[in-house]
Ligand code: ADP
């Protein structure tokens with residue numbers, strides 16, 4: 001059974017006569033534990049698709065299912081809780097909080113959720129990502145690759161079943177990109193996570209188990 005799926009997913013922006021169809025009847029199905037890359041050129045609809053999969057935005061029509069929940073049926077408040085509990089997000093620009101140190105950044109979503117971080121688990125993740133000596137550092141003292149590893153640690157910290165990554169290597173050189181993708185693969189296998197990653201880079205996409213091509217808002221064969 002799929003962990004993440006869409007049916008006839010359509011998203012339009014704007015109003016007549018200036019409608020942009022960012023997604024047009026997209027149906028995809030992702031199995032638990034899969035590492036899927038979504039590849040397409042700029043403006044093809046990748047971010048829109050990822051935002052819909054993560055419940056960050058609502059479709060114009062069609063459905064998104066996570067586990068067996070149809071996201072469109074959840075109220076905004078419930079959707080927020082659902083997202084926090086099941087989905088970890090990773091972004092191109094890392095989105096770290098500059099005034100918090102590495103440890104504080106990693107545990108921030110858990111604290112926002114009103115929970116106490118599992119310190120042992122946080123240390124385990126930090127060690128896996130080579131961050132054990134950086135926990136007291138501020139983000140601006142880290143390289144781009146290190147900052148992205150902090151963002152990965154933050155995404156993993158709440159033990160989500162699904163990781164959604166939007167151009168996670170977009171700001172990294174190719175060697176660092178390779179390392180970051182390898183770490184994503186290792187941690188997702190260790191924690192039985194499903195990863196959906198957006199990229200416009202075919203070499204990065206080739207590291208995934210499966211690639212979905214998107215072109216002008218449609219799945220390309
Ligand atoms: P990608 O991530 O592949 O670059 P996007 O999903 O960001 O593509 O965009 C798909 C299309 O939707 C583009 O034509 C883009 O200009 C348009 N678009 C995206 N977000 C908005 C928005 N908030 N308002 C209007 N148009 C948008």
Ligand code: ADP
Pocket residue numbers: 101103104117119135136
């Ligand atoms: P708990 O109360 O859950 O035992 P602590 O606050 O004692 O957690 O922290 C346990 C460990 O986590 C500390 O020894 C330290 O290594 C790390 N840690 C906690 N807070 C920070 C922080 N703000 N910056 C860096 N590391 C921290």
